[in-house]
Amino acid sequence: MSTAPSPAPRHTALDALHRSLGATMTDFAGWDMPLRYASERDEHNAVRTRAGLFDLSHMGEITVTGPRAADLLDYALVGNIGTIGPGRARYTMICREDGGILDDLIVYRLGASEYLVVANAGNAQTVLDALTGRAAGFDATVRDDRDAYALIAVQGPESPGILKSVTDADLDGLKYYAGLPGTVAGVPALIARTGYTGEDGFELFVAPEHAERLWQALTEAGAPAGLIPCGLSCRDTLRLEAGMPLYGHELTTALTPFDAGLGRVVKFEKEGDFVGREALLAAAGRAESAPPRKLVGLVAEGRRVPRAGFQVVAAGEVVGEVTSGAPSPTLGRPIAMAYVDAAHAAPGTQGVGVDIRGTHEPYEVVALPFYKRQK
């Protein structure tokens, strides 16, 4: 246990509600967040089979507006932001000049010249500073909206029906990675069809003073369908099964998007220069000709659980490192994502194991994701 002093954790607008629900709380990126309410496995399974309700108010919202907002974002981020249609969203990244990943982001186009950038809680200040710095010379405004929003997610196959019962918004017309303004349970909200669970679902951006009312309305509307409150613990196992990267684990400043197997988010064909372009061109070539380690999935043959930082081994040699690991409720076995030397990264490679506290446990190399929902 560290005894170093840390600043007091921040609390979301739903803090009192979480405590009244008996949540086990945890510090996450400086926020006091629900880890789980009861059994994290039950919460995980609820999202896979019914629906779960999450408080994600720690996420960092940044609004970019102005005549050249799209040009700024095209310069500051690696994606082709100018091609996002109104009401649509895109997964993208912000990189350093050397190509290292500063954060992965979702950018929502809210209006003709208005964008909402959602950053990870732990990187929100970094992203805000980078966007503000990169905005020099652009007729665009970067605004810190972290305190302007609470974020509530309802995820799982029952989530469309649950949300429909408390909104008149056209959810059938709302595609995956799209967002529209609407009223939910009498509360104005940005309704986005996005998530981090591998299931269909929605993320609702609302004013913090409306968060509790929305949470209660969704709780009541979802109860008949089996919706339960869900904490960050199951969010982690859900995203891991879905093969989705987590910043600080699969993504770091030491890696480019190409190293992480996500080179597709880098759009060299877009107009104009962007931060990191040259370094990323080189990284793309490197990934093509002499790939360094590759991000793979590992499935345990035994029951001991690999954790971030554990070594991947083959024939007694270290050939990689685990970035995320957990018992998978859906597969019923421990799973991990790991960066592994290309020679051992092909699915089905024999003789790969993980060093779990001195014992080499056998693991199967598989392609990601571990889980894909049936549409």
Add this chain to the structure above:
Amino acid sequence: MSNPQQLRYSKEHEWLSAVEDGVATIGITAFAANSLGDVVFAQLPEVGDTVTAGETCGELESTKSVSDLYSPVTGEVTAANQDVVDDPSLVNSAPFEGGWLFKVRVADEPEDLLSADEYTEFSGN
């Protein structure tokens, strides 16, 4: 879940039953089980092993972490709970009953084991 009065407790959050014919049953408390979250893997000491009070003798793995299992007493292991090996969630659902972990023929026990009331005060639960 309150801590049963007839048990004694260690500061490592294990419980110890009354000794019968020289043998005591050992498990972890409801507080410990709840702190761990869903237990998914239990590595228990094997029958015939000698365990030492205050030293690790196995591990319990949960969704988020792995924790060492400590023996509250010194002695020879006479049984390990195969039900828990097969279904580790028993540790969460019945920590003081079906979720017991192992039995020890007690050779020595420390003097600082806690009563139920003392443990409740110690753990705050």
